[in-house]
């Protein structure tokens with residue numbers, strides 16, 4: 087078995103929203119297709135993926151550094167003991183001659199490549215990626231159903247809290263029981279009004295999380311922590327800069343409710359530092375690393391190892407991502423639950439029309455690979471690039 091071609095294409099997200107720091111109207115994502123010499127139904131088997139959502143397309147790194155390294159590698163050197171293409175070996179090959187540390191855009195670039203191999207192997211073995219993960223890491227949980235929550239509650243230019251309530255109500259109508267909204271893009275007073283409006287739909291603080299997207303310095307973080315404490319929210323996300331573990335630890339020692347972070351940590355070394363120095367409380371605070379931004383599933387397994395060996399539970403992992411790849415990772419590793427972006431960040435966000443949310447849970451699709459085929463608009467983008 088061998089890879090015959092790897093293709094990358096940057097595409098724009100359909101989005102006119104913003105959080106506290108980022109306006110998504112300029113956002114792009116790298117689609118990756120790994121074409122093989124294996125034929126099914128008269129067509130080559132192709133592994134598909136993208137580098138999650140939120141860190142831009144990585145065309146330069148993928149095309150100029152990673153694809154040439156993988157293309158030059160002897161085909162046999164990329165196979166595992168069963169003769170399948172090995173995601174771990176492809177990742178190691180893509181990273182050859184890269185210095186350690188500084189895990190930024192390169193981590194997202196490598197993710198797209200690594201995840202495409204999992205999709206490929208799912209298609210070759212006619213099983214979902216969640217099942218491949220359970221086999222590879224010898225996990226015996228069921229994983230057929232996953233808790234999901236609706237992430238949204240963005241700032242819409244010129245719109246007040248009525249639009250926010252309508253948005254959350256639409257998620258409620260489609261079966262969600264927990265919601266997340268952005269904070270930090272307005273004053274504390276205005277955000278407090280928005281939270282109270284959201285709670286009229288969510289019903290209770292435990293059904294609502296807030297996300298500051300790493301915006302706050304210590305003074306602002308403290309002011310918000312005090313301001314939102316009475317609402318007993320599900321969690322307070324990315325309070326300060328994702329790498330400011332001292333700030334995270336300080337807020338964790340002062341704010342009673344759970345805090346959540348990790349979506350902008352891209353290596354197991356960074357996650358180790360969070361576990362050691364970030365003040366995270368066991369069985370209370372939430373880890374949100376995203377395999378689509380951080381070297382893929384191989385690295386995600388290493389991250390889980392870092393937290394579990396320090397007494398944290400994978401049930402407190404709720405990955406960032408909001409797309410099918412993250413859902414399969416949550417089901418495969420038996421994590422706490424998954425974020426989903428219903429209706430936004432299309433065509434990458436969400437799970438497609440065949441997956442229904444009932445009482446905040448979904449049945450994980452059992453289509454081969456990541457199951458992108460249930461998202462026709464996304465599949466047509468892939469089809470265009472493969473030609």
Ligand SMILES: [Mg+2]
Nearest residue numbers: 297323324349
């Ligand atoms: Mg977030």
